């Protein structure tokens with residue numbers, strides 16, 4: 001198998017990116033003071049926004065102040081001088097993020113920028129806004145370590161999350177074991193990521209997570225299938241999908257047989273959520289092509305999250321091979337950005 005576009009290599013490097021991102025962030029923010037912050041708004045798009053969303057998900061149980069992820073030109077009206085706005089754009093040239101940055105500026109919010117360069121870095125330099133400069137040259141989705149860990153470390157400084165060195169090191173060593181299990185050298189019979197890609201080929205994946213445990217990971221899986229594999233995919237989360245989406249499964253049985261459901265499980269699900277997943281699986285198992293549950297490895301929620309992410313990244317890259325696509329190319333996104341100029 002060919003590593004078209006070098007995507008397998010980049011997935012393999014994810015744990016190294018995480019460590020590098022932690023070090024860069026610690027250096028960049030040392031000496032900064034974050035007093036009097038009442039809420040946090042992380043603003044970005046696509047591969048840059050998801051890192052914020054994942055940290056938001058991971059810290060739901062701990063954060064004592066509201067944290068919002070914003071994917072728009074505008075920011076919410078509550079943003080003021082007591083808001084910390086984290087403007088994250090890998091390229092530094094994403095127009096929604098640049099406009100949101102300007103808005104944050106007019107509201108006198110405290111701002112911190114995460115970028116490789118571009119106009120965002122120029123603006124920040126002009127405004128004397130602190131920048132966490134991450135290494136360039138990667139597709140933003142393959143730079144997840146660099147959009148996620150700066151925010152995680154930042155949250156630790158703000159006292160609204162975690163990012164203990166030992167937690168991060170344990171999680172990264174898990175990732176290093178995981179990458180040996182799922183990498184292209186391991187044959188399909190021993191490689192669950194390859195096997196799952198085979199199951200999804202020619203099917204429509206519906207990726208289900210659980211609110212605040214795995215829902216954002218489901219978003220990541222969906223996005224990776226879309227961008228790397230050029231494969232349509234959709235996501236939803238328990239318990240919400242029990243209140244609407246489930247009704248679609250009373251529909252056209254021929255259409256339903258094209259669906260492959262993936263459920264991203266978590267050992268932290270409550271008993272009520274477990275029961276919902278069991279009942280839903282029971283109702284849907286005859287209607288769809290198949291249902292696969294994925295339980296994470298690892299003890300901490302950080303480890304479990306990173307495990308799920310790496311698994312999904314590998315699945316998307318194997319699916320790209322089956323679809324005969326280059327995982328690095330994103331023609332429609334490029335065309336859109338070009339035509340919006």
Ligand code: F6R
Pocket residue numbers: 044045046047048088089090091092093094097139140141142227330333
């Ligand atoms: C992911 C990807 C997009 C970008 C998004 C925003 O690989 O290509 O989702 O992340 O278009 O661009 P940046 O991250 O440069 O702000």
